Amino acid sequence: MQVARTLRAGKVYRREDLAQVSNAVDRHLSELVADGALKRLAQGLYYVPKKSVFGELPPDDHELVTAFLRDKDFLVFSPSSYNALGVGTTQLYNKTIVYNHKRHGMFSFGNRQFDFRVKPRFPKKLTSEFLLVDVINNLDELAEDKNQVLQMVERKLPLFDQAKLKRAVSTFASVATKKRFMAWHFSSDHA
Incomplete structure (x- = not known):
């Protein structure tokens, strides 16, 4: 929950950014990805999907x-x-x-x-x-x-x-x- 509270829609995070607010970052990342709260972009790089009327938006370049x-x-x-x-x-x-x-x-x-x-x-x-x-x-x-x-x-x-x-x-x-x-x-x- 601590990690989930720090996430903002549309924002891109590195694994080490989230490790600062988690005592089990890899487990928390896996759970958040499984729940759809986070999307994995590449190894160690994640983003929080932003919703629109057309569905999920990709992260801003x-x-x-x-x-x-x-x-x-x-x-x-x-x-x-x-x-x-x-x-x-x-x-x-x-x-x-x-x-x-x-x-x-x-x-x-x-x-x-x-x-x-x-x-x-x-x-x-x-x-x-x-x-x-x-x-x-x-x-x-x-x-x-x-x-x-x-x-x-x-x-x-x-x-x-x-x-x-x-x-x-x-x-x-x-x-x-x-x-x-x-x-x-x-x-x-x-x-």
């Missing part, structure tokens, strides 16, 4: 990643976000990318895939300028025709905030992406 990494310095997004740029990407992706400073690899939580990538720098929030640089950084991973995407990006360059785009290229672009932007004469003509 930010809450989940914060608990998993034990850190709040990360950026979560879907590659489907590239579609809003209007550069010819239309694919819907069933994965979530997490740029962070700690973990690298594919992790499953419940029935969802998260692609953790260690990056030295990433913004706090998604911007269209960052996404434009990132779509070129990740061009080889796209399902779309790469040459068509490149042509669309080059055509759309003048529509972006040039100062923000120049900062995004300088801060977040890989060497190959920087060369591509230079080939488009971005640094002198467009900035």
